[in-house]
Amino acid sequence: EFTTIIVEKGTPGFKQVSMHGKMMWRASDTAELYFDDCRVPEENLLGKIGEGSHIMLHTLDxxxxxxxxxxxxxxQGAFEAALQYGNERKQFGKPIVKFQVNAFKLADMATKIELARNLLYKACWLKDAGKPYGKEAAMSKLYCSEIAKQVADEAVQIHGGYGLMKDYDVERFYRDQRLLQIGEGTSEIQRLVISRYIGC
Known part of the structure; x- marks a missing residue:
């Protein structure tokens, strides 16, 4: 049985320690939270006693x-960077996007992005309409995060060696996408959630 409460910054016994050295999302403030004999007033209660699990699961969606x-x-950002680079970079007298191997990669990337966008928009529409959207939220999170990984990887490949250099945005996209398969529930957890929704 869980209960959710608000612990305000500055509460005695509550300490946050910044974490440094992340490979991704370097601009985001990440911290470890410590609670040592930390007491909060009853008015900091969120919901009712014992409703914590329900509140947390709803928040996760x-x-x-x-x-x-x-x-x-x-x-989308990795795709646009790859498309721009592919149009600017020339080999054998023509832009590398004119080579079928790269053109097909970009076509697949664009298709996956469009599918991801439609899946996410449907989930958001359901939420806005006040309808159940837990399954669609898990599907969107799973698909969009895994597509980010695939597209960022292909974008680096199209850039060749330059894709590994910090001078090019695809290097950051490649690093930043990694957290997306972990945060708010791993890809494995999303598959578990989806499997339960579909009756497995």
């Missing part, structure tokens, strides 16, 4: 949409 949106944005 919304968070999954946020992670899905980040995945979609990462994939």
């Amino acid at each position: 919304g968070g999954r949409l946020s992670i899905a949106a980040m995945g979609l944005g990462c994939a």
Whole structure:
């Protein structure tokens, strides 16, 4: 049985310690939270006693949409960077996007991004309409985060050696996408959630 409460910054016994050295999302403030004989007033209660699990699971569904949106944005950004680079970089007298291997990679990337966008938009529409959206949130989070990984990887490949250099945005997209398969529930957890929704 869980209960959710708000612990305000500055509460005696509550300490946050910044974490440094992350490979991704370096601009985000990540911290470890410590509670040592920390007491909070009763008015800091969120919901009712024992409703914590329900509140946390409901919050996770919304968070999954946020992670899905980040995945979609990462994939879109990596795709656009790869397309631009592919049009600018020339080999054998023509842009490398004119080579079928790269053109087909970009076509697959664009298709996956469009599918991810539609899946995410459906989940957001359900949420906005006040309808159940837990399954669609898990599907969106799973698909968008994994598409971000695939697209970022292909974008680095199209850039060749330059894709590994910090001078090019695809290097950051490649690093940043990794958290998306972990935060708000791993890809494995999303598959578990989806499998339960579909009756497995």
